[in-house]
Amino acid sequence: MEVCSEYQEADRPAFNRDILESSDPATIADRLGLCDTSSGLRIERLPFAAGDTTAGVENEFQTAVIGNASSVDLSLVISGSRYFKNIISRANRGDTPRKLAYELEKFLQDHKEKVWESSWVRVPLSVLSLSARELLEWDLKADKSSTDSRRRSDADRFFIMHNG
Secondary structure: OOOOOOOOHHHOOOOOOOOOOOOOHHHHHHHOOOEEOOOEEOHHHOOOOOOOOOOOOOOHHHOEEEOOHHHOHHHHHHHOOHHHHHHHHHHHHOOOOHHHHHHHHHHHHOOOOOEEEOOOOOOOHHHOOHHHHHHHHHHOEOOOOOOOOOEOOOHHHHOOOOOO
């Protein structure tokens, strides 16, 4: 069965909370922004599709991220922190037990499970669909009831420049 139909981005209806009322997979896929005119169904866009899968709840501190230490926010923040550098420096000078520095380095480098609790997900903006980018901009509004609202004052903390 062909899930994605031929459509134009501009023809897609604006997102609303009734988006999943249809039981037709093609309609649901189109409305969630999972279809691409050039390549059809784009499952890799999930969960970054139209609609807020968290129902507006900010629960980023209740997440677990799976990935290598070199690409997960928690390990990158720890390894780049002044705290980490000070622990290593103090251990090298003998001011703090070497075991503390060793355990911290081991945690960051040999984290075999690759599950990082209380971490954030780092996602390149370029992989987000149009619907996901629009939703992100809406989530960052200071006043979500106003279409011309400015961004919230802490919006910049949700973006980082990494490797370029």
